[in-house]
Amino acid sequence: MSPDRNRIHLAVQKSGRLSEESLSLLKGAGLRLSRGGKSSLSARADNYPLDLMLVRDDDIPTFVADGVCELGIVGQNVLEEYALGQPDRRIEEVARLGFGRCSLKIAAPDSLNFFKLKMLEGQRIATSYPNILRRFLDTQGISADIVTMRGAVELAPRLGIARFICDLVSTGATLDANGLAPVADVFDSEAVMIRTLKPVDAPHRAKMDGLLTRIGGVIATQESKYIVLNAPESALPAISKILPGAEAPTVVPLVGRPGQVAVQAVCQESVFWETLERLKGAGASAILVMPIEKMMM
Ligand SMILES: Nc1ncnc2c1ncn2[C@@H]1O[C@H](COP(=O)(O)OP(=O)(O)OP(=O)(O)O)[C@@H](O)[C@H]1O
């Protein structure tokens, strides 16, 4: 079946670390998605001209570069690995999505007393990210043999394939379970929205922009909070400085309480308990922090 050119196409990971959060981001953007069945390789939004292609994450940059899918959700690690192997990159990163956070690290056996990077010289390192690792080693002036594996990289030292590995780490539990310890940070990653740089006609462009605006709104609301508080008018300069990421708060006089105002602001950064304590210290009272359901800037 050839793709419907009246609809836009978004490539997402079929099953894996990014799948669930990619779908919940799209649901948060108001899309109603229906999938043919668990084994189906596509899904359709019935309230937006969007089809999802459910694929392996490694294939997503190629699909987007070729314009088969106009958009894709993928880890920066996969995007960077692809881009380093393709000087003629036809993909643009358009938004960081705030999930799938992990870091590509070199790890050594626990039993080894590893104390300097030069110990990698002339060694074998197993990884699924040969291009990123090669660049890192080059910038460190280290020459080592890279052994490319498609998965289960943590097993390489035990199997005698390589002494060191370079793989994704988040909690470190997988390294631990395999008797390995991180020794160098190579690349930090999170999931990103990517867009094709192939020419797209105006109606398609409008559909893509509409979806990206909604997704931008979802990401902004995840961090943003609406704050309401009372304060003496004289405390406003100090309070404005403490409110995280708030532009131009609304200030309203309090009836029957001269010199007192109510302040309302959208804070576009995380609001921690420490923030509330500092606001209180600056003279604020009756501080309310509320989630924002939808936002369009
Ligand atoms: N432990 C982790 N914590 C958070 N994000 C991770 C973690 N491991 C990987 N990721 C991110 O999620 C992406 C997908 O990881 P996953 O392990 O599901 O990939 P995969 O096994 O290559 O799947 P596929 O079958 O699609 O090729 C990675 O490329 C990375 O960006």
Ligand SMILES: O=P(O)(O)OC[C@H]1O[C@H](OP(=O)(O)OP(=O)(O)O)[C@H](O)[C@@H]1O
């Ligand atoms: O530091 P941790 O929290 O232990 O996470 C790291 C592990 O997560 C990823 O694999 P995943 O579990 O997605 O499985 P996979 O190897 O089958 O892709 C990655 O390849 C590591 O093996």
Ligand SMILES: [Mg+2]
């Ligand atoms: Mg993969």
